[in-house]
Amino acid sequence: MIVYKCDLCGEVRECSQREIEQTEYDICADCWNALADKLKDKGRPKRSEKLSISHSPVVVPQQPVQEPRRPFPGQPPDIVAGAGQVN
Numbered sequence: 001m002i003v004y005k006c007d008l009c010g011e012v013r014e015c016s017q018r019e020i021e022q023t024e025y026d027i028c029a030d031c032w033n034a035l036a037d038k039l040k041d042k043g044r045p046k047r048s049e050k051l052s053i054s055h056s057p058v059v060v061p062q063q064p065v066q067e068p069r070r071p072f073p074g075q076p077p078d079i080v081a082g083a084g085q086v087n
Contacts, residue, residue, distance in 0.1 A: 006031055 004015040008031040015026040027035070071077050 008035070 003012060004026040005012050006015050006028040007025045008027055011028070013028040013030075015028045016032075017024050018027045018032065019025075069078060
């Protein structure tokens with residue numbers, strides 16, 4: 001600690017350099033304690049380790065099974081392509 005002029009109260013006291021938002025300030029212990037008390041519980045909430053999110057299971061509706069369509073006699077067959085896995 002070095003004797004400096006406090007940036008908050010303006011008095012010459014033993015101050016320590018504190019970095020707030022990438023800027024260094026000379027702040028005495030009295031001002032620092034008051035600032036710390038004022039800002040207590042004002043930041044982002046801490047995540048609880050016990051926090052558990054239970055999702056409801058995803059229900060996929062089943063599609064009715066359709067019989068493959070057969071072409072009329074003498075007509076070309078229907079060719080159906082899909083994006084599924086190739087056998």
